[in-house]
Amino acid sequence: MIPNSNYYQISREEWRTFHQEDVPILSEDKLESLISLNDKLSLADVKDIYLPLVEVIDLYTKNYRSLRRMKSKFLDRPYEPSPMVIGVSGSVAVGKSTTARVLQNTLGKFYPEKNIGLVTTDGFLYSNAELIKRGILTRKGFPESYDMEKLIQFLLDVKIGKPYVKYPVYSHRIYDVISDDYNVLHEPDILIVEGINVLQLPSNQQIYASDFFDFSIYVDAEIENIEKWYIERFEMLMDLAKDQPDNYYYNYAIGDRDEAIAMAREVWKSVNLKNLQEFIAPTMTRADLIIHKSDNHHIDYLNIKKY
Ligand SMILES: Nc1ncnc2c1ncn2[C@@H]1O[C@H](COP(=O)(O)OP(=O)(O)OP(=O)(O)O)[C@@H](O)[C@H]1O
Numbered sequence: 001m002i003p004n005s006n007y008y009q010i011s012r013e014e015w016r017t018f019h020q021e022d023v024p025i026l027s028e029d030k031l032e033s034l035i036s037l038n039d040k041l042s043l044a045d046v047k048d049i050y051l052p053l054v055e056v057i058d059l060y061t062k063n064y065r066s067l068r069r070m071k072s073k074f075l076d077r078p079y080e081p082s083p084m085v086i087g088v089s090g091s092v093a094v095g096k097s098t099t100a101r102v103l104q105n106t107l108g109k110f111y112p113e114k115n116i117g118l119v120t121t122d123g124f125l126y127s128n129a130e131l132i133k134r135g136i137l138t139r140k141g142f143p144e145s146y147d148m149e150k151l152i153q154f155l156l157d158v159k160i161g162k163p164y165v166k167y168p169v170y171s172h173r174i175y176d177v178i179s180d181d182y183n184v185l186h187e188p189d190i191l192i193v194e195g196i197n198v199l200q201l202p203s204n205q206q207i208y209a210s211d212f213f214d215f216s217i218y219v220d221a222e223i224e225n226i227e228k229w230y231i232e233r234f235e236m237l238m239d240l241a242k243d244q245p246d247n248y249y250y251n252y253a254i255g256d257r258d259e260a261i262a263m264a265r266e267v268w269k270s271v272n273l274k275n276l277q278e279f280i281a282p283t284m285t286r287a288d289l290i291i292h293k294s295d296n297h298h299i300d301y302l303n304i305k306k307y
């Protein structure tokens, strides 16, 4: 329970019962096809968690569009379509990208005619070379390691409806931003932006990234579980790198496994846990919705903002 909470805490058992009468139910076929897109996802998760969640997002989307329409009419300005932007935040390795991907796919089934985009803020990290130049390589993921001005310009371009918006991409495989390459976003109706920093307030800008979010989600879990998932992912990345000498994890993969895992535990403690406690967890109560995961990534309850 969040102290002095302005949230309703809702158990999974209750959450799964929420449904708007006038919203059509997704067919079993569509639900089955969603699970095949993600091996981490169960049919129970789609039905219990993600279907009510897309219906909540549907309420926020309708409200967002109708307010914008009324405002442009009131101000006597043309109505310019602008995508609804959803932020997904939480610790390193808590499962933000997995949650965001499942949400993207479920929204895609819910609104088959709409374009649902997904971008991670990892691409807006400074490159390793730049982090070294600034003496902050061991602060990767901390607020100062992101080019926030670039992220805010990107969000602004998306919001004003620029037809093609470029954005940089990060690769866990090379442990760096991919240089000389970028992805392009083309007129999304809804954009999900996932990253540890989406709810943070920058110290030196007048515009906040969070100004652009119309709905925000924080993925929460106990620290011991997140550490476990971080180490499991490290082992998975190491296993994938075994035959790839150009992979950042290759040297760990061919070296002593216990030593590599001990090193990962140290990085977790001295970098990611510190970042979580100092800069990420304090932003949790800015989110409209907090999803709580327990053992085995099981979502057991959610907190949704009252006011
Ligand atoms: N629902 C789930 N069921 C099983 N495994 C999951 C689930 N969600 C996430 N994971 C696993 O937990 C690990 C972390 O997940 P993910 O990569 O989505 O986290 P993240 O918060 O996006 O991390 P980062 O900030 O470092 O990119 C991964 O190994 C992922 O496969």
Ligand SMILES: CC(C)(CO)[C@@H](O)C(=O)NCCC(=O)O
Binding pocket: 092, 122, 140, 141, 196, 267, 268, 271, 272
């Ligand atoms: C790229 C981030 C910051 C977030 O996804 C994270 O995965 C990371 O690399 N953190 C730095 C410390 C580490 O190597 O885990």
